[in-house]
Amino acid sequence: MKQVEQLYQKKVLVLGLAKSGFTAARILHGLGAFVTVNDAKPFEENSEAQELLNMGVTVICGRHPEDLLDEGFELVVKNPGIPYNNVIIESAIEKGIPIWTEIELAYLISEAPFIGITGSNGKTTTTTLLFHMLNQDRKKPLIAGNIGTVASGVAENATEENVIVTELSSFQLKGTDTFRPRIAIVTNFYEAHLDYHGSFEDYTASKMKIAQNQTSEDYFIYNADQPLLSAFAAKCKAQLIPFTLKGKTEHSISADDEFVYWQGEKVIERSKIMLGGQHNLENILAATAAALLWGGTKETITRVLTSFTGVKHRSQFITSWNGRKFYNDSKATNALATKSALEAFPEQIILLAGGLERNHSLEELRPYMERVKALITFGETADRFAEFAGDCGVPAITKAGDMLDAVEKAVSHSEDGDTILLSPACASWDQYESFEIRGDAFIDAVLQVTEANE
Incomplete structure (x- = not known):
C-alpha cells in the first residue's frame, strides 16, 4: 500500500459507516490522518464504531450534529x-471542503492499476465476465467496488502485479478527484437515480468522471450505439474503443448476427456464447475488448464465453428439464430490466412477475408481452400485473401464493421448448428481504419441482 503524504495529520471526517466507511476510516487512521467518524446508528448498536474507537478514532454516533464541521475538517469521505x-x-x-468517496482513497493507496466499469445497466455482468477472462489468463486480477467488495480494502493489499477490476456507481464516481483507471468502460446510459442526482445531466456527468483524468496512454471503451455516449467520448483524451452491435468494424470491437469481431477478425461465433440477449452481448463486447487490451488471449476469452452462464440473479441459467429452460432474473426490480430480459429470450416465455407496489408504469413491457404465453403473478402487484397482461392479450394468467406455487403453476403451463423466467419488474420487499433471497427461493423451487418429476 502506498503511503499518501497529503493525508498525514490531515483532519478528516468520515460520514457514514457500513463497510465502505469503516474501511476508509481504518485506512485513513493508519495513514496518520486525524479521523472523526460520524454515523447515525447509536454507538451501543454500532460494532464498527466500537472497533474504530478502540483503535483511537474519534467517534460520534446516534446523530449528525449541525455544528460538526466547526472542528476544522480539511476533507470529508462520505458513504x-x-x-x-x-x-x-x-x-x-459551502466551506470548500473536498468531498470524496472511498474510491478516491483506494486509487491513492493502490500499487495496482485499475480497470473501471460503469453504466446504467450491465456493470456487474461486465465486471464479473472481465474478471473471469483475466483470471483464467493468469493476469492476477482483483475484483472490487459496487459489486460488493470495498475498493480501498482491496487496494491496500494489492501489488504492482495485480489489476483491480472495479464496478463503479454514479454515487461512487461523483466523489472522485484524481481517480484514473487505465481502462474505463461505460456500458450505456439510461435515466436512473434522478432522486439522488437531481438531473440526468448530473447523473451522466458523474458517470463520465471515470474518464476525466485519463490520458493518451489509457483506453476508453464505450457503447457507440448510443449517440450521447459517443458525444461524451469525443471529449475524452484516452484512446477510444467503441463497441457496436450494428455489424463488423475494422478498427474496434463489434458484432453482427453471426460473430464477434476484434479489429475485423473473428473472435467467437455468437451461437457458441452461453450468455444470451442483446443487452448481454454489449457486456460481452466491452469485457472482451478490455481483456484483449490487457493482454488476454482469444483462446481464453472463447473458453470463458462458452461456459459463463451469467451473474447470479441476473438472467442466470438454472437448469434444463424436459425441454424447458429455467432462468433467474430476480435482480430485475423495475420494468426496464424486465424488458431487457424479455427482449433477450425467444418467444414462448412463461413469465413470473410481481412484488412490491411502487406504482411504477408497466407500459415499457407492452411491446414484449406478445412473447409471453403465460404469466404467473405474485406479491402486492399481482392483480395490477394480471390486468395489464390481460390487456396485452397474454393467453394464460395465474396468481400464485408463494414461489413454489409459482414454479409449479409455471411448469403446468409450459411445453417442450419453453423458457420459464423469473423477472419480477418489482422490488422484493413485500415478501422477501432482498432480491437475492427471492432469487434463491426461485432456484430452490425449480430444483424441488424438477427433481420431484424426474
Missing part, C-alpha cells in the same frame, strides 16, 4: 449513499 443535499454535505460544499 456513497448519502445524498449531496444532506445538511452536512451542503455545508462542506
